[in-house]
Amino acid sequence: MNRKADTATVSVGLGARAYDILIGPGLIVRAGAEIAARLPGTRAAVITDDNVASAHLPVLQESLGAVGIDSVTVQVRPGERSKSFETLQEAVDAILAARLERRDTIIALGGGVVGDLAGFVASIVRRGMNFVQVPTSLLAQVDSSVGGKTGINTAHGKNLVGAFHQPRLVLADTAALDTLPEREFRAGYAEVVKYGLINQPDFFAWLEQNWREVFSGGSARIEAIARSCRAKAETVERDERETGERALLNLGHTFGHALEAATGYDGARLVHGEGVAIGMALAHRFSARMNLASPDDAARVESHLRAVGLPTSPKDIAGDLPGADALLSYIAQDKKVSRGALTFILTRGIGQAFIAKDVPASEVHAFLKEFERP
């Protein structure tokens, strides 16, 4: 197999479930060869959405066909609503109708929604098929395609039903990101920043210097994605099933999820990465307020997020927002609740995030009050 010089490889060491993440331009073109080399004789089902299909499906199909991989395609509607029991069942039925076997492969071609859905399909059909991720959004390349979390939403909340199912291979085609709307790229970048904030202050400082090159593409983009994947992989290696430190990856997500819920998951008002950006800014401000970290660090985080054009406060969200009471109730509903106590990811400074259990709800409430509009 030709491994181009501009491809970075991150190996995720999970014993029998170890796999590689390849990062670089042109990986969709090379997908067939990369898959055939690792899973000889496999057949495949490509799960994708209508938007991604028009941009990338023909290239992927040609790549699979060129190495003799038979494939069927399951196309779902774009957007979070496809993470449903209904779409899950449709996809499962299509895979079974195609008579794919345990050793065959589900390929997710798309962003986080497609990856989460397809991974869950792969985990439950015949109690587990091979799974390959071909993430086409920055968010999916640095976050959802790494680590094996899969799932769908229910009326009770997001990602409440799912499985841990590691991919056999992740192909992060950095050229595919050129077709993303800038707002979506920027939202994904929030998750890149997150890895710096969790435990890599040098990476955060590097991003402060190099973010323009990350946005414009080229080797800085590959490096940022590779460092993000490596950071996530290291965390997942130490705590695959989130019994401990993997929860650090939720930095910014508790506030962020509450804001997403409060805006009715209306992507026109707030997309996930933007919620995370606001959530990270709030986590740093709240940590400073609790005298855990310096306010200077919170200011530095806010300043970088603003520089790239990300929101940092609930006040940046257009339209009405519910008050502190409602936000707190969304937070309590979030699945990262343990025995009713509020658990947050807080920080002692940039690159020093930690899991704070038993955070007093009254403090969080008073803090959120400050962002209420008159």
Place this chain on the structure above:
Amino acid sequence: MNRKADTATVSVGLGARAYDILIGPGLIVRAGAEIAARLPGTRAAVITDDNVASAHLPVLQESLGAVGIDSVTVQVRPGERSKSFETLQEAVDAILAARLERRDTIIALGGGVVGDLAGFVASIVRRGMNFVQVPTSLLAQVDSSVGGKTGINTAHGKNLVGAFHQPRLVLADTAALDTLPEREFRAGYAEVVKYGLINQPDFFAWLEQNWREVFSGGSARIEAIARSCRAKAETVERDERETGERALLNLGHTFGHALEAATGYDGARLVHGEGVAIGMALAHRFSARMNLASPDDAARVESHLRAVGLPTSPKDIAGDLPGADALLSYIAQDKKVSRGALTFILTRGIGQAFIAKDVPASEVHAFLKEFERP
């Protein structure tokens, strides 16, 4: 915790997922204490069916309440049809509506259908909750509650959607079997015989001597169930995800599943264990015919199955059956097909089963022809 002298314990050694199977009378009464000792602070959802609920649910609920375990109950309709996407979604919604968390526990109270469904629910809600099996049928006690296979059926076949999810504890209350219809107990006994036939000729000989005591209850019943669980546990320990020898547990199942499909899963005509009994008899006869084993062994197997009142031939099934062509097509549809070749569990004699790959379809077809009715 009081461990009564007449309780047998089988430990399933799966590293971090190790668990105990307790076998003896009165375990439903003790369930609360046994669960609380292993999962302190847990809340619970009991998944059961209407029939089992009327026999055992009040006792289980009282037992949970006595040790302070809060529980909700999800009651499904009895029978294979509850292994559906629809019932799965209903059960998942009920668990989420009750706000159960990751560390809470799904308890399966019932036979194989309830266990398979509840285990799958436990594996996917919040990407995995605790799971406790309280099997109330002999089949579930010796087979489906051990080993972590969970799942539902689809229009394409049985158990095609599911997960591997190990329980934290199995409580096999042998007194609960006293309430079973004799036909159901007998069908479950076929799976007990299976363990002898796979690799324990001494156990098969012991069953030939002691089967009456197993049927009537008491210590022989506990011993038979414990030896069966131990046999299954050892196989699962060596091959949790059925990449190899775990397939031996399918002895009798390839023919058996085809017969179940051919009778439209009509339990009035053929229940699973009866299909397995016929399947085991056929596997031994077919092995003899292929000159792999002595015809005397096949005769001995048939003789024991007949002695307990189990069927041993397709001709024992009431009503019309499709011919060899149709049966072969059901066999080819079975999920234990690898790359289109027919894989069977065959035998070199009692206690000497092995995985036979590339069994010629023509030989199977000719063999099945003999059982066609004129």
